[in-house]
Amino acid sequence: MYIVIVYDVNVRRVNNVKKFLRQHLHWVQNSVFEGEVTRAEFERIKAGLREIIDEDEDSVVIYRLRSRPFREILGTEKNPLEDVI
Amino acid sequence: MYIVIVYDVNVRRVNNVKKFLRQHLHWVQNSVFEGEVTRAEFERIKAGLREIIDEDEDSVVIYRLRSRPFREILGTEKNPLEDVI
Numbered sequence: 799m800y801i802v803i804v805y806d807v808n809v810r811r812v813n814n815v816k817k818f819l820r821q822h823l824h825w826v827q828n829s830v831f832e833g834e835v836t837r838a839e840f841e842r843i844k845a846g847l848r849e850i851i852d853e854d855e856d857s858v859v860i861y862r863l864r865s866r867p868f869r870e871i872l873g874t875e876k877n878p879l880e881d882v883i
Numbered sequence: 884m885y886i887v888i889v890y891d892v893n894v895r896r897v898n899n900v901k902k903f904l905r906q907h908l909h910w911v912q913n914s915v916f917e918g919e920v921t922r923a924e925f926e927r928i929k930a931g932l933r934e935i936i937d938e939d940e941d942s943v944v945i946y947r948l949r950s951r952p953f954r955e956i957l958g959t960e961k962n963p964l965e966d967v968i
Contacts, residue, residue, distance in 0.1 A: 802946060804889055806912035806961060827891035827942050829914060844957060851958050857912050858957040861887060863948065872929060872943035873936050876891060 799840060800863040802832040807856035814850045815858075819843070827876040834866065884925060885948045887917040892941035899935045900943075904928070912961040919951065 806829065807815055816825070822843050823833035835843065840862075847858055869879075891914065892900055901910070907928050908918035920928065925947075932943055954964075 802887065804912065804915045806915075807958075826944060827889065830889045830891075830944070844955070847957055853958040856958040857961045859911060859915070859960075860955040860957070861946075861952045862955065863952050867946045867948055870929070870945040870947065872932055872945070873892075873938040873941040875944075876942045 799837065800832070800834050800866045801840065801843075802826075802830070802861040802863070802867070803843075803858060804861075805829050805851075805856070805858040807851055807858070811850055811852065811856060815847065818846050818850055824879055825877050826879070832866075832879075884922065885917070885919050885951045886925065886928075887911075887915070887946040887948070887952070888928075888943060889946075890914050890936075890941070890943040892936055892943070896935060896937065896941060900932065903931050903935055909964055910962050911964070917951075917964075 803819065803823065805815055819831045822835065822839060823831035826832055851858060888904065888908065890900055904910070904916045907920065907924060908916035911917055936943060
């Protein structure tokens, strides 16, 4: 399963979310991560995020895809995705 | 074609990008839009974005998908996606 995570969280929690997601996924740009995960990793990521965010205030959207999506970049690519991650 | 656009642009240009994309797509949360588009709309969106952003500094990533992806939300949903947009 391939996931793209985008988040819009309070500035007090942004660094914790970023530090946590960096352990599991590829940082694409501010507030965006992506990567291939197993079902178990996916559940761990969600559980970990739930411990960090304030569910009444913060927003995390997880796009679940069958495979790595085709991407087009306009401008610069902040953190190029190697072919195999 | 279904697209998810995420962008990381200079604060001076963020509002223009948001105003432009609002005409074409669904605003999901800060710096994230998504929606169903035709090939022609897709080209118009890219051309319009290129006129707004500074390609040496800003970054726009467009995920191209065959259909609307499954989404999971943690926390609040900033701008719920109606079933049919």
